[in-house]
Amino acid sequence: MQLKRLWFDINPTAKRQWQTLLTQAGLMADEQVDYTIGLYDDDNLVATGSLYQNIIKCVAVATTETHQNLLAPLIKALLDQLDEQQQSQAFVYTKPCTAPYFEALGFKAVVATTHVVLLERGYPDLNAYQLLLDQRKVTSTNAGAIVMNANPFTNGHLHLIQTALATCDVVYVFVVSEDRSQFDTQARLKMVQQAVADQPRVIVLPTNHYLVANATFPAYFLKDQADLAVAKEQAQLDATLFLRKISPILDIHHRFVGDEPYSPVTKVYNDQLAQVLTGQLQLTVVPRLTVDAQPVSATKVRQALAANDWDTVKKLVPATSYHYLKGSQPHANS
Amino acid sequence: MQTAKTVTVGTMESSDIMITLKPNASGITIDLDSNVKKQFGAHITALMTEVLQKLGINDIAVEAVDKGALDCTIKARTIAAAYRLQGKTDYDWEALNSWNV
Numbered sequence: 001m002q003l004k005r006l007w008f009d010i011n012p013t014a015k016r017q018w019q020t021l022l023t024q025a026g027l028m029a030d031e032q033v034d035y036t037i038g039l040y041d042d043d044n045l046v047a048t049g050s051l052y053q054n055i056i057k058c059v060a061v062a063t064t065e066t067h068q069n070l071l072a073p074l075i076k077a078l079l080d081q082l083d084e085q086q087q088s089q090a091f092v093y094t095k096p097c098t099a100p101y102f103e104a105l106g107f108k109a110v111v112a113t114t115h116v117v118l119l120e121r122g123y124p125d126l127n128a129y130q131l132l133l134d135q136r137k138v139t140s141t142n143a144g145a146i147v148m149n150a151n152p153f154t155n156g157h158l159h160l161i162q163t164a165l166a167t168c169d170v171v172y173v174f175v176v177s178e179d180r181s182q183f184d185t186q187a188r189l190k191m192v193q194q195a196v197a198d199q200p201r202v203i204v205l206p207t208n209h210y211l212v213a214n215a216t217f218p219a220y221f222l223k224d225q226a227d228l229a230v231a232k233e234q235a236q237l238d239a240t241l242f243l244r245k246i247s248p249i250l251d252i253h254h255r256f257v258g259d260e261p262y263s264p265v266t267k268v269y270n271d272q273l274a275q276v277l278t279g280q281l282q283l284t285v286v287p288r289l290t291v292d293a294q295p296v297s298a299t300k301v302r303q304a305l306a307a308n309d310w311d312t313v314k315k316l317v318p319a320t321s322y323h324y325l326k327g328s329q330p331h332a333n334s
Numbered sequence: 335m336q337t338a339k340t341v342t343v344g345t346m347e348s349s350d351i352m353i354t355l356k357p358n359a360s361g362i363t364i365d366l367d368s369n370v371k372k373q374f375g376a377h378i379t380a381l382m383t384e385v386l387q388k389l390g391i392n393d394i395a396v397e398a399v400d401k402g403a404l405d406c407t408i409k410a411r412t413i414a415a416a417y418r419l420q421g422k423t424d425y426d427w428e429a430l431n432s433w434n435v
Contacts, residue, residue: 072346072401079342088340105346106354106367106399123340123356 001070003077006036006048014038017045022220025060030220033058037077039070049074054082054209056092057218075105079121089122091209093218110210111241115222116233118212118241126245129208133249136203144168144254145247147211149298151181153191153321156258156296159289161195161202164256167284170201172250177206178213182302187328194320210246212238231265235272243276254282261288261295291315343415351403353382353415358395362386368400378408385412388433391419 008015008031018038019029033050036058040046047070050058056078061070082090091110092102099109099117107119110126120126144164148157164171175192179185189204196202212234219230246252255277260266274283288295296316304312305325314322344352364379371378382396403411417425 069348076345076352083342104367104399106352106397122342122354125356 001046001068002040003073004038004040006038008036014045018048021045021048021062022058022060024063027058027060028220030058030218032218035078035081037074037081039074041065046070047074049078051078051081052218053216054087054090055216055218056090058220059092059094071101072105075102087122089120089124089209092119092121093117093221094119095221111237111244113233113236113240116237118237124208126210129210130245130249132208133205133246136205137250138170138203140168140170140251142168142254143170143172143250143252144256145172145174145242145250145252146256147174147176147207147242148192148258149176149181150188150192151183151298152301152317152325153188153195154296154298154301154317155291156289156298156316157192158195158318159296160256160258160286161199163284163286164254165199165201168254170203172252173202173204174207174211175204176211176213177208178216180216187324191321191324194324195318197320210241212241228264228268231268232272235269236276238269239273239276243280247281252281254284256284256286259285259287339419341415341418343418344411346399346401348401349403349407351378351398351400351408351411353411354397355415355419356395356397358393360393362392362394362396364396364398366398366400368398368402370400370402381405381408382412385409386416389413389416391416394419 006014006018008018018036022029033052036048036050038045038048046065047061048058049056056075059071059074079090092107094102094117095115096112096117099112099119102119103109107121108125110118110120112118144167146160146164148160150157161171161173173192173196175189177185181188183191185206189206192204196204217234219234222230222233242255255273257270257273270285277283288297290296292315301313301316304316313325317325340354340356342352342354344350346352362383364382366375366379368375368378378398378400382398386394386396413430417423
């Protein structure tokens with residue numbers, strides 16, 4: 001039995017074997033992976049696992065080899081690779097029926113829905129995040145929460161925060177920590193902090209992976225599901241995680257989301273959120289702020305930035321963001 | 335001793351134990367997952383606590399995935415984890431050997 005890294009670009013045979021193995025295991029071959037390893041018995045690929053950032057995915061063992069506990073060396077090799085990248089935290093999304101295998105390897109369930117379980121291993125873990133939230137907690141009678149990517153922070157985001165402030169005494173703003181946007185996590189956090197610096201009732205917090213992002217949610221194990229059904233599962237998991245593990249710590253009563261009239265995925269997300277939160281948390285969908293009869297969106301700001309159209313940018317973002325963007329010019333495409 | 339680092343040693347193979355050390359505000363907490371937990375859980379926990387204390391580590395969270403490791407393995411893995419956590423490679427064999435008397 002030999003452990004090897006699989007290089008799809010230069011080794012089409014390995015890729016075919018990999019796809020066959022995953023299909024036989026009832027998974028879809030999801031190619032959104034950074035690193036893939038395989039266990040070979042002679043020339044046969046008998047087990048495989050992959051990493052995408054710090055998410056373990058596409059794990060399969062050939063049905064003929066399941067008696068050998070190949071999962072242990074496979075997961076160990078993936079954890080070693082993460083260790084090498086200084087990543088001490090790993091996540092797995094899987095079906096409830098396979099969760100016990102991962103739990104036997106030291107993974108802990110973070111949250112579960114009927115079809116999906118999210119497990120984690122390492123440190124900082126959910127406990128550490130909850131501790132961080134608890135330290136930032138402010139006494140409130142009707143606290144609200146908003147989750148945003150703020151890529152970059154616009155007047156639309158500010159409008160959402162102000163709407164929340166009108167009904168809530170404290171508003172927690174969670175800025176998505178996943179680093180996969182044009183502006184990095186630090187820049188996005190900074191823009192939000194600057195915009196609400198004069199507002200003591202607003203607390204800005206990171207999400208530290210405990211917000212199940214659509215972009216990182218690996219849906220390959222939910223076979224035979226259309227994109228929207230997948231979005232539904234992701235939304236349900238995310239909403240459950242928020243409801244069970246985050247909102248009780250901060251005593252949140254109210255969640256606000258921005259309306260997204262053009263995106264069916266966001267509509268599915270908002271519907272699921274409403275369904276999960278029913279009776280426990282109030283959900284308010286805030287209509288988009290419009291400027292010149294056009295809804296304000298971060299996409300539009302990014303387009304204007306790319307075109308060096310500072311007049312448009314000025315109209316769409318608060319002064320703090322404008323100064324920040326002018327000062328850093330991270331889009332410099334010269 | 336307090337540290338922000340986390341280390342993992344060992345494997346998840348049969349007869350081995352995988353030990354992860356994480357920071358902890360105060361005291362030694364051990365989260366043991368073992369297929370012989372019912373029979374030897376208390377013994378394994380006590381053994382790891384003893385080794386850590388002898389090495390002067392009193393505030394740590396331990397996560398252990400045991401696959402039926404023997405005492406010598408548990409001891410060795412715990413020592414290795416503790417040394418690696420402190421970034422030390424100069425094992426004090428004299429002191430370690432003296433425990434066995």
